[in-house]
Structures are given as C-alpha cells and as structure tokens.
Amino acid sequence: MTEPLLEVRNLQIAFRSRRNARPVVPVEEVGFDIAPGERVGLVGESGSGKSLTALAVMGLIHRVGGELGPETSIKLGGDELLAKNERAMRWIRGGRIAMIFQDPLSSLNPVLKIGRQVVEALELHRPDLEAREMKDVAIDLLDQVHLPRPDRLMDSHPHQLSGGMRQRVMIAIALAGNPELLIADEPTTALDVTIQAEVLDLLYELGEARKLAVLLITHDLSIIAGFTHRVLVMYGGRLVEQAATNDLYTEPRHPYTGLLLRSIPPLEQTEDRLIAITGSPPEPLERPDGCGFSPRCPFVRDPLCTTQRPPLVALDAATASTATSRATACLRVHEIDLSELAPEPASTSREARTTVDDDVLVEVVRLSKTFKVNGKGLIGHEMVAAVDEVSLEVKRGEVLGIVGESGSGKSTLARCMLHLIAPSGGKVRVEGEDLSALGPRALRRMRLQMQMIFQDPGSSLDPRMRVGRILTEPLRIHGLWGRPGYDEAALDDLLELVQLPSNSLDRFPHEFSGGQRQRIAIARALVARPALLVCDEPVSALDVSVRSSILNLLADLRDEFGLTMVFIAHDLSLVRFLCDRIGVMHQGRLVEIESAEELFSNPRHQHTRELLASQPVPDPVIEQERRDLRRRLAQSAE
Amino acid sequence: MARYLIGRIAQFVIVIGGALLITFLALHLVADPAILGLPVGTPQEAVDAFNEKHGFNDDLLTQFGRFLGDAVRGDFGDSLWLGGDALGHVFDRLPATLMLTVPAVLGGGLLGVTLGSISARRPESGLANGLNVFSYSVISIAEFWLAIMLVLVFAVNITWLPTAGYDPKPQVMILPILVLSLRPFAQNFQLTQATMSAEYGKPYVLAARAKGLSEGQVARRHVLRNVAVPVVTLLLFELGRVFVGTAIIVEIVFAWPGIGRLAANALFQGDVFLVQAVVVVAALATASLNLLADLFYFAIDPRTRHLVGVKER
Amino acid sequence: MSGRLLGELYRRPIIVAAMTVVIALVASSILVPLISDLDASAPRLSKRLEAPSWAGGDGGLLGTDSLGRDLLLRIMLGMRTSFAVGAFAALMGAVVGTLVGLISGYFGGVVDAVLMRLTDIELAFPGILLVMVLVRALDRGVIALVIVLGSISWMLYARVVRSAVLTLRTTELVTATTGLGATTPRILFVHVLPNVAAAAVSLMAVTFAAMMLAEASLSFIGFGVQPPDISLGSILSSGRDYLSTSWWISTFSGLFLLLGVLSTNLIGSWLQRVTDPLSIHTGS
C-alpha cells in the first residue's frame, strides 16, 4: 500500500464567541486519508461541516474565526502541517494543496485582469520561472483548462467571462503551483448542468493526466458517482460513512446515506412517491446527544441511539484502521436492512389518480417577452427576447414540467403566464379568459384561480407577518376571510394537509426551517383553492434531505385534488417524477414539448439530448457511460 | 464609454443649473433684494431707484435669463457691500479657504483611511474599539464649540497660540486645520473600516489566501484596490463639504478671511450679487469634485466600462 | 422581535446609557423651566457673569451670562429648542422622504429619474450655504428653520428608503404578493412599508442628531433662532466675548449639546445595525 498523501486525524473545529459560554463545535472526530492521485468525494448538506473541513486542511480555519482541537493532526506526505509556521504554510497553500470554490465570480478579484491573477500564483509558487516566461506559462495553463483564445483572455476582467469560464480560470490558477492535492468546494453548484458536466469532466481528465489527488466537496450525491474512487459522507459535523464509490451506491450501510440515495427521483422510471427523510439537518448548536441522525432516523432505537455516540468503525472487523476501509457510524448497522425502506403511503387515502381531462385550462399563444439591455434611455440599447413566441396548452388536472438552464427564459415564462410581468406579445387564456384583456380589477380577481410558489420561500413570505396572517392575507385581499369555508377550521385543515405543526399560526416565518417555510408558501397558495398552481423551482433552495418530502406533498396535491400544475425546474429528475408532459426551454424558445415518457426515451432536440446526457445520476456505472457519451456528443458537434 | 461621459457631464450642467435656480428663486422670489440689501427705513424713492438700477423690476424670467447669460460669461455684477466685481472678491478669498481645507481633509482623511484599514484587520483590538468611540464622539461634536474650547485652552489659558486672525503661519493655522480635519478623519475611518471588513468576508479574499499570499499581500494587492472607490469618493465628497460647509463656521470663529466668512457677511449685508457669486463658485467646486469621484470610479473599476444592465427581470 | 431588541440592549450598556441621557435631557428641558421661578430673558444686572456656585460664584448651578440670567435655565430652554427643531425637521424629512422613496423605488421610471437628479443636486449643493440663503430669504424664525432643515433632509430618507425598496424588490415578496391579487396600494403600505420602515426610523435618530447640530451651528453664526427664542448655539456665541473670564457660558452650553447629539447618534447607529432588513431575512 502506498503512503497516503493526506492524513487527517481527529479533526475538531470549534468557534468561540462572546455570546455563548460553550464553544460551537461544527466538526468533530473527523479522520480520513487521501492517497496520491486519488479522487475522494466529501458529501454533506449545508451545516454538515464539509467546507470547514476543507479550510482546516488549507490551514485557513483561524481566518474564519475557528480553532482546531488539541488532538487534531493533519499530515501531508507524512509532515505534520499543524507544526508548520505561517511562512511554510503559505508555500504549501497553492503550492502543494490548491483549492477552488463554489462561486467562481466572487472568488476572482473583480478589479484585476485574469492574466494578472494567474501570474500572481506563478510568482508565488514557481521560483524556477523567469519573470518573462510567466506570461507564456500562464497562457499555457489557460490552454490546459480548454479556455478558448487564452492569449486574449489574459487581458480580460472576470465579469466579462461566463460562469463556466471563470471556474476554468480558477482551476488554471490552482494548477499554477503544480499541486499534489486539489480541493474543490462545490465547484459546480453555481453552474448549469451542461457546464457542470464539462467542468467535472475537465477535473477528471486533469486528475488522470497529472496524477492529481482531488477532494471534491458537494451536497449532491449524483455528481460524484462517476468521478471519485471513494466517498465520505458527513452529517452533523461527523463522518457517518466511508466507502469505495461503487460500494456506496450499490449498498449504502448508514441509514442517512441510504435514505439520501433513495430519495433522489430516478430518471429511468416514474414512481408514485419518494422516500422522504423527516425533519431537517441540525444546527451546530442544537445537535442531539447520541447519534446525530437519531431524530430523523427510521431505525432509531431508544435509548441506545439517543444516548450513545456511534463511532466510525470498520465494517470488516479484520481491518483495524478506519482511514480507508469501508466504515459506518451507526450503532445498529449489523441489525438493520436498508432495503426494507419504502416510501410512506400518502397521508390520506388516495384514489387512483383521475386521468387528465381533455379540457384545456391554460392556453398560451405565441407569448413573448423582451427586455432592454445595454444602457438606459432610447439610444444604444438592444432588445433581448427572454421568451420568444412560446405556445403551449395545459389541460385540466395535468402537470406540465418546464425545464431549462439559467437564462433559458423558464422563470420569465412562468411570470408572464400569470401576468405577474406584462408580456410583450402573445396571449394567455386561463379558463377561457384572455388575461391581457382583463382590467386590473378582473385580473386581481382572476388571481384566486392561479397561484404561484417561488424558489426562495424565505423571501416570498412577509418576514414581519405571523403565519396566520400570511395564510389569511389572500382571503383578506379578496374579502373572503370569515365566509363559510374560509375560517379558522379551514386553516387548521390546511396546516394538516401541508404537514405543519398546528401551533404554526402564531409564529413568524423565520422560526421555521427552509422546508417548512416552503410548506407555508404552498399552504398560502392553496388557501383560496386555485385551479392552477405554478411552481418556480420550489425545491432548489432546500437541503437535499428535505426536497423529497416537498415533492411528495406536491404529488399528493396533484393526485388528491387533481390540481393543475406548471412545474419549473432545471433538474430533469424532478420533472420526471412529477410531470405528465415536459417542455424544454432553450434561449427563450420552447424547443421540445412531449409526454414525459417519450421525452426521456426518445429526445429529439439536440439541447434535450445534451441536458439528458449532463443530468447527473447517482450511479457510478451510468455516470461512466455518460462521460463517454458526452465525449462523443462533443466530438460530433465539432 | 462616450455615452457615459456625455451623460455624466450633462448631469453636471443640470446640477449647477439647479443650484443657480434655487439660489435665484430664494433671493428674488421668496425674498426681496431691496429689503435684504437696504437698511430698514430707506425712503421709497431710494428703494425704487435701487430696484430700477439693478433691474429688479423686470419680471423674474427676464431677470433669470439675464443672470444666467451674465453668469456664463463670468459676470455676477458688482458687490453692493464691498463694491467692485463680486466674482473677483470670491476669488480673492479662495486661497485662504483652500489653505485650510485641503490640508485638513487630506491629512485627516488619509489618517482615517490608514487607521481604518488597521482596525479592519483587528476588529476586536483595543485600538479599534478606542478609535470607534473617538470617531462617534467626533461626529457628534459641534465644530464651533470645539474651536472655541481649543481657543480657550491653547490661546486663552496657556497662550501658546494666537486666538484668531489671518496670518498664513503654521501656529495660526494649526487650530483651524485641526478642527476641520476631525470630521473627515472620523468619516473616512468609519467607512474604511466598514468596507474593508465587508471586503475581507468575500470569497476572493479566501481564494487569495488559498493561493498562498501573505496577509500583507492580500491587503495590498487585493483588498485595498477594491475599497479604493468608496474611500476616494468620500474623500472628494468631504473636501467639497468642508470647503463650503464647516469652513464657514471655522472661518467665523477664527476670523479667517476665506469665502465662508465672505458668504456669511454677504448674506448679513443682503448683498444679492455677492451671495450669488459665492454660491456658484461653491456649487461648481462641489459638483466638480463629485464628477472627479465618478471618473475615478470609472477608471478603477473595470465593471463600469461594460455597463450591461438588464432592466427588468 | 421586541424580545430580540431587549436582548441586544442587555449586551450594550452604552446604548442603555445613551437612552437614559436622552430621556433625562428631554425631561429636564421640559421640567426645569416649569419648576424654576427665574425669568430666562429678564436681565439681572447685579448678577452679571457670576461663576457657578461650586466654583465659588453666586450664579447657581451653572453660573450666569453677561446679562445675569441663569445659565441652567437658559441651557434647558436651548435644549428644548434643539430637541423641537431636531424632532420636527427629522419628522418632516422622514414623512416626505419615505413616501417619495417608496414610490420612486417601487415604480421606477420618470419619478425615480427626477428624484435621483434632485438628490444629486442636493449632494452637489453647498448644504449649509443653501440653508443660510433660504433662512435669510424666509426671514429667519424657528418655523422657517424647521421647514428649511426638513426640506433638505427628506432626500436622504428618499435615497435610503428607495434602496431598501429596491433590495426588497429583488426578493420575491412583491411578486408573490402581486400574485395573491393584492392592489398596488396594499402591496406598498401593508407589505413593503413595514419592511422598510425600520431603515427610515433608524435614520430618523441619526438625522435628528444632525439637525440638532445644524440648528446650533446656524444659531451660532446668527442665521438660526433669534431672540427672544433661546438656542444653545446663540448662548455659546454670546459666551465667546467673555471666554477669558467667564468660561462656563460657552463650555456648558456646548457640553449639553454634545451630550444630546452623541447619545442620539449612538442610538441611531445602533438602531441601524439591529434593524437591518437583511438580518431579518436570514432569521436566527
């Protein structure tokens, strides 16, 4: 066995503040190895401590106000990093360990040219280079990350580049010091799926070609499936599972990993309901005693799990070290069978879903919306069509999915459909009424029939109103509040329907978790019993482990009430789960609209195929195949 | 780029025009130049003759047109109080004011920037806390009172320094400059500290550290360049504010013959022409400084060179 | 919300102190003239320039001025003017500015463009000089002063409220409320206004302090409050001629002004920090 490149032992990160006597400990007892050239995935939700772990390895934890525990040890190539002084660490940072970040725009200095920022890294870590050689080396680096016209890019500023290009620049900067380890902290989260696939493919290729070890940190189990050799799963500040990638996906052993994997809607077939994880991930200050996952675990056993901290132990008792072998932190790992997991049935008894009527509820005819860009005033601006002559129909009881990447116009389409922004051309008919022809009063009245929920429930709910007031506001606006069927009892039913605690009415939105806030938003949309519900990316701002329960709720609404929905998303697996028909938007146009079945099995438009090929799935074998497919697609495009 | 410049210069003209209009309306519509300028009890014939002589009987539009036309040529009429060209009087007093304001703002401001950037890097230190309290006190202090107290201590009680008077020597100028420099110091200190600590929280700083830069390099090469825009804007803005604001009071307390004291006296005397001349010079000065700040912003921040703004979503 | 504010206060004794000072100053500026049997304006030539009693003079707590009038009483009346002018000017600015900012931020377009130009003019305009010209033109007096100060401060509110509204517009609150079918006035006053009011209120404390200073400065150079009305600025000015002999006149009037302004400034900047609308959104 080769010497590990990186050895982390007993990593503990604490934050002290004046406010709290007790320090907050977001990361505890974390230990792992990375071998030279090995790609390791570190998976966790927000607040799991995964990014802090990366900062600790970089020796930057004190810069964010944290401190390491006394027993913590971080070794690089056998050398203890914590024993090194700041000067020596600076040499290692960017030299032997490099790092790239989530948001490539804000990670680049906005006022400095790209060339300057690449050369700066060379100046720091390549003393072997003469000053005049550096420019050529920098251009070469930009070329290695497949940036077009690297010589011209040198004189550009970050804001002139697209998101994917900026991340490539970041990678080029990271490569400047010829590092042995690259830490990539959510490197593709801010990018579209097709760009995400490109960046991951680039990292993969670089890792192979340069024998570069990569620690890829992410919240998304799907994107690392075809990328890494090994996966570490973090929950509540601790490692809960460690496995070779293939083993993890075929046979997860920790309940959290198992649930997470099974809660991702599959691309190949439709399912009625998803496996959902109750509750939401714990805040660092409110972590439970015993197993961190115990409040949400379906296998929890009192008092075993609630009093005893499960250590990370090797599953195969013969291996003493847990540093690389398969290991799990669950007290009941040998007793439980994760394949028993099944989705909970719907909350109320449910009839077989009524088939979609032929009756058209929404009719969109050549709808367009253009925006002015480049300068104000009358001169010198250009018009850009965000939505370009889109026509579609939504039948009563149907769920129509609209997918597209950022800037494809899908959100603008949703808002224009409801006349939340005035379209520049075309018509929208809802229940036969032409919305543009309605006066302001009639349009407001019409809004009772068509409701919308948004991506960020935190900002679509009035922060200064209690939930009770938020829920009754639509009724008050239309003078319905207090009429029969619109009273306190109806509110209680509504809370039950969206599974919010019955004491929610007197609380403010900020007292709820993200998933619960989205439930409030859904309840508000339903309170006046609309015929149409438009959902704009309703789960993309939520933690992965709470997404599936919201999706289940929407599926229940669809099935129980025959609610007609338009569901906007960038994630194909979500629309696959929920929608009868799917439209694909690209550059303002609706390029394809088909039944879900047909679209997935037989995509016609080139862009649909690209999207499908880039959509990550939590399966290492498929992901490898897709990488090959993408390579072929790219070659055929050239 | 050209479009931006044209727009910005148009704005400059509008601003100056607006200042002229407000002053003109205040003096001619709200008040009556004759009542302002002539002693109480002046016989009616004298008032009529005064109005006739200066054209105050014409309708306002004509007067304003004439005023604008003359102003463009640099003619603001003769001072009623001092006689002679009104603008000439203003320019005579200009050096005295600049002598105080420029060193005060630059000195105080730059010290504020320096200490602010040090405090931003050590936000919990005693120095940072002390300077914070100090800057709040300074902003809350009435300059005229401070000036008087300084005179009381240094000139009256221990007679180190003269109480007042015009003499461009360091010991005479030190007290007024000190008083004038405090607020620019405090404002720049607070702004630098706030923007720098905000800047330190941004991802590019973390990325710069991850590259292996030392803290000094991070501050000099990356952070300072990004806070330069608001800091320089404030410095120029303060220069304008002190030049036409605080200087008036300090010049009065220290009997310093700058344009601030000239303006106050012109107003007391009801010298319409002199007041108009002072206001225009002051407005020109502040508007030019603002323009300068914008151009600086334009020069240093590459994002402004490609103003791509989507108007609606 | 209020519980959060109280908790904040507990950790900031200096703000509690500042609040106490402001309350004490307001109370005594109302009570002292009521209780006192002295006349604030009538000269008492026998008692000219008496030092405070604790400094060996016969001038009461804070001494007397050049006409023998009790300085404590005059300073309290001066404080009253300061507070009144500050409060009314700040209130006037707040009401007008908040409305304009709300409308201009929400609707944008021409209203917004005009407002922004107006604010630019104000920024480029020699503030105090403009006030002096206007006060002179309006023939002095406290009312004129309030109107002039109020009319220059509304633009600051307009700017702040406008940018708060613009920030709010980037969130989905407005779109979501429109989607419920709310009328524009309802969106503006029921949903937007309460969320930007905090910005305006904390700005009020800061402008209040600035207005107090401005009033004193103007009165000091003779453009503000005129006798028989009393201002800290004019008391201070009257003490300048006796600086070498009767230091207490200028010293105490300025000291009280400093106390009032510093306390309000501290409260204002604290309010600005704790009511930042973004901190509400992030919750916790």
Ligand code: SF4
């Ligand atoms: S230790 Fe208990 S609560 Fe924790 S994951 Fe295992 S079974 Fe679930």
